[in-house]
Amino acid sequence: MSYRIPVSTSWPVVSSRDAWRRARTRPRRSRSSESPEPGRKRGSRFSRNTALTTVTEASRCTTRPAAPSRKCRSRTSMSILLTGDTRFIIQGITGREAINLTRENLDYGAKIVGGVTPGRAGRDVYGVPVYDCVRDAVAANGGSIEGSIVSVPPRFTQDAIIEALENDIKLIVVVTENVPRRQVAVAVELAKLRGARIIGPNCLGIISPDECKMGGVGGPAANTRQAYKKGHIGVMSRSGGMTTEIASTLTAAGLGQSTCISIGGDAIVGTTYAELMPFFEADKETHAIAIYSEPGGRMEAELAEWVKQQESRLPIIAFMAGRFMDEMKGMRFGHAGTIVEGKEDTTAEKIKRMEESGILVAERIEEIPNLIRQGLARKKR
Template identity: 50%
Template sequence: MPVYDTVREAVADHGPNAAVIAVPPRALRDAAFECIAYGIPLVVIVTERVPRMDAAQVVELAAREGVRVIGPNSMGLISPGKTKVGSVGGPAADTARSFVPGSTGIMSRSGGMTTEIASLLAQQGLGVSTAISIGGDPITGSSFASLLPLFEADPETEAVVTFSEPGGAMEAELVETIQKQGTGLRIVSFIAGNFMAEMPGVRFGHAGALVQRDEDSAAAKASLLRDAGVHVADALADIPALLRG
């Protein structure tokens, strides 16, 4: 495998269409800026707990330059049988068992739950078109709402599963998109963390999982999604049945 000192050299020799960044949080901004400057269209950021100002600057520059950012705090994305970017699914043998080709897209705040949902679908005879670990940090480059049109444009995707956690406005943005534009996809959502409603202001797991307002809670998000026609699973095991209708 070729090793380079700069992105410029790697781009000159190979013209990559994706980059995976795994550097210490304080080094993330410069690494991402370099990838964006040299026109790599997809940047997956594995690094977690990136300083918020740095993350915001990366996301803003990427949007201005037309670069898609997945993460920070992402394990990557996968289209089974086609390509994998990042560490999602783990070693190749484990990935092949969990991710089988199919017609269900996955968008998940949690990298581990991306694989867990794919494995559950495989056990029930369902498969995955594309699965994306969008990242668990408070500021991420892509959201459910921004990725939904890509799944809608994919002829291999008939339904989408989202995995959410308390905190943040990503579900509200998804609902707004559905209400404004509609969707031809069946959407099933699972929201973890009902217990967090009893502990306002306490952060659990990912940096983004922080309940500060009533509308940040799992129950409030579930209600909002249901009102928009999204099928909300009460338990993870309910997802396959909801996909089948």
């Protein structure tokens, strides 16, 4: 069935104090008593494509968020989505995980201009001022902030994302995991209406090596600098840890990275491989793409179709994990998104589709650097 989401052309501005209090007072239901949405069987697929089926024509966005202009890359063009000049906040900054993120990002040179936790205004975390709401943080920084890391409990995540959108923040990295699917789907569609982009949930964020990172990707700054080096290979991964594994493998082989993105391991994520490809295509300093993928979902099929239709200039090398799951039905792989619901979700079918589109599939992670060099040689012919 369709879900009607009220969306108006003028969004009411609410503080995080109001939004999170509203979420906190909602009655909590046990997992066993929770019933699925009307007309939908328990356990059936909920697609983000079904989240917003009815919106007012006045508020409908007719264009997808465009790839960034080269003029906005003030420090260097060797990155997408963020640069060394990107200013962002952390929502939920006084939480334990967010405190660690703050230290790691600051040590790497990130420009964290504020944090938000309702009722904690006036404090600071490693010198970063804390505000009651996103509106106050934005106002204190000249009325404009480019990004936000959302690190709040799952039941508050949707409200935190909406608050960031209401304050015209265009890049939102959601590190929280176990966010309800329907809430993610709704948040993603609302972000499209606002011309914003969500990375995650359940991700480690983005890094442009030697410039900036936004999230927990790479861990402490010293480890991050060891694994990631500036270069010309874009990396996309459903696993945060494997983002660093691939980058480290590339670095050891003398191949630096332009931008590395942990897109998230949940069944529904804000931005897929295919949706990120136009950004990499527009960045002339990105020469090839390395991808880490897992069973479950349709993102690989979507990517393969995009490559066929667009005739990508970039050689793409993919590593598909979890091949054993085709033989061991019902085996759990790890991430929430690795749910095999049909033949299209299996590793064998994903590999077949990617290879048919021209994507090179590595048998082992260690093969990726050589396959990248082979792909680059083919493109030059």
